[in-house]
Amino acid sequence: MRAVVIDGKGAFRLEQRADPVAGPGLVTVRVHAAGLNAADLQQARGDYPAPPGWPADIPGLEIAGEVEQVGAGVTGVSVADRVMALVGGGGHAERIAVPADVLLPVPAGLSWQEAAGFPEAFSTAWDALVVQAGVRAGDRVLVTGAAGGVGTAMVQVAAASGAHVVASARRPELHGRLKELAPAGSTVEVVLPGQEGGLAPYDVVVELVGGEDCLRRVELLRTRGKVLVVGVQGGAVAPLRMFDLMLARAQLIGTTIRGRSPAEKALLAATVRTHVVPLLAEGELRVPVDAAFPLDRCSDAYARLAGPGKFGKVVMLPW
C-alpha cells in the first residue's frame, strides 16, 4: 500500500509499505478519507512521537473507510462496514489496522470526508467539555481558535450541551459561518481575538491557540471556572498570574487523547459512540470540511493545515 512517511528531515513523502494484517482484536480498514491534525506537524518536527503499537513514522490520527479484514475475537464488525476511528498514528495511508473497540459507525448519508473529520475533533471536544469540564445548560463557554477543526467541534458540542457559546476567530470573513454552526435553538456569538473580555465572564474557556498572553484569559473566568488547555500551537509557554487562579478558585486542565492507554481510548470511543455519533446522525452536529487532497498531494494538504484561514477540517483521500 501507499503511505505518507515522515522522513529523517521532518518532511512528508509517499512510500510503499506492506499492507497491515488484522491480528487478534483488530480489523483492517481501507482508508477512504483521513483527517489532518496539528499533531501530525508536531510529530514531523520530532516532538510528539506516536504511542507504542502504532506506526512510528506514518502520520494521521483519524480515519474513515471500509472494513476489509476482521481479526480473531472481534465481534459485531463485518467486512464492508463503514467505520471511522481515532487512531494513534498511521492514518495517512491506504490501509490501517485498528483495534475493533475504538471503531465508530459512520452514519448513513455522511460523506467519507465528513466522517474522516469527526473522530479526533469531536472525541476531543466531548471529552474535554462534557466529561472533564462538566459543561451544562446555562454555562458560558469561550472557544478560542474557533474556526479550526477542533474549534468548530467545540463550538457545536458546547452549544448542543445548552451552553451559551462565544467563539473567537481571527478572520472576520469566517464569523458568519461560525454563527451558522449553532444547533437549532441555540446561538453562537463571534468575536475577534482580544475582544473576548467584552462578553466575559465564562464558566469554561477552551484554549486552542496558545501564545504568550493566553493564560491572561484566567481573568475572564467566573468563580470556579475552568480553562481547558487543548491546543497551544501559537506558543506553548505562557506566564500564569497565580493570584487570578486562586481568587477565582479556577482550574487549568490540560488534556490530550493520544497518550492514553488502549483501555481509556476504548472507553472514550464507547462514550462517543453512545452520546455523540447519534447527534451527528441526526444532523445536530456537522463536520465542516475545509479542503480535501488526494494522497499524492499530501504536502499540499499539510501546507493547508499549517496555513491560515481554514474553516473546519483538512482531509486526505488515500483510496
Added chain:
Amino acid sequence: MRAVVIDGKGAFRLEQRADPVAGPGLVTVRVHAAGLNAADLQQARGDYPAPPGWPADIPGLEIAGEVEQVGAGVTGVSVADRVMALVGGGGHAERIAVPADVLLPVPAGLSWQEAAGFPEAFSTAWDALVVQAGVRAGDRVLVTGAAGGVGTAMVQVAAASGAHVVASARRPELHGRLKELAPAGSTVEVVLPGQEGGLAPYDVVVELVGGEDCLRRVELLRTRGKVLVVGVQGGAVAPLRMFDLMLARAQLIGTTIRGRSPAEKALLAATVRTHVVPLLAEGELRVPVDAAFPLDRCSDAYARLAGPGKFGKVVMLPW
C-alpha cells in the same frame, strides 16, 4: 476594646474600637488567641481587601476564645462555650462578632494557642486536599513550604488520608520535626527545595511557596495529577509549560477560602466540624505553634510571620 489596625501606610498599630454586638445569627467571642496568616501581610499591602461584612482594617483570619453574647436566632451555642473559627477579618482584636454557623468547638485539652492556629490552616488543607483534589490512600503528595502553618497542616491531612507524603522545607534543622508530624502508621519523607524530583512522581503537589520556577513542578506529576496553588508569597507569576500540563493531562487548581460566600463558608465549617475536629480531638492532628505574642507586641508577631525559619503557626494573645 483594643484592636490591631492597618493604618494608611500599611503599618500595624493598636487602637481602641467599639465592642462588637451580637446581631441576629451572630455571637461575640472574647478572643483568647488568634492566628496570623500571610494574608494579613497582603491585606496591609493593600492587595487583599477583607470581604464585605467584616472589619475592613482589622487583620486576623482565625480566632479561638469564649462566647460572650449570643444573638437572636442562634441555637446550639451558649455563653462561655470554647469556640474557634475561620473569619473574614477582624480576628486580631479583643472581641469579634462571628456568624454562629462557622463556629467550631475547641476540643478538651487543646490550648487557646493551638486552637487559634487550627481553623485557617486545617480548613484550607482539608478543603484543598480532600474536597477538591480527592486525595486518598496510596496517593503520593508533595507539600512545598511544608514547615509553615498551612504546610504542617497539609502534611498531616495528607498523611491522615493515607497518602505517602513528601515534605519540602528550606531549613534542614526543621526536617526532624516535619517527620514527627506523621500520624501513627504513616511516614513523611522530607527533602530540601529542588530535591523534590528525586521522589517523583506525585499525584498531588501542594504549592505553598510560589516563585519563578514553581510551575515546573507540573513535570513531577503522574498522569492526571494535580497542582494545588494555595500560597505564592515567593512570587505570584510563573511561566507554565503547557505541553507538560497537556501530556500529563494534569490540572492546576487555584484555591482560597476568604472570598467565598457566607453559605460556602458555613458548608466548609460543617465539613471541618464533622471530619477534621474529631481528628484534632483524638490527637491525630496537631497544631505546632511557632511563637505567641501579646497584642501590644503585634508588630513583633507580624515580623515573626514574615521572617524565615518558622515551624507551624504564629499566634497573638489578645485577652
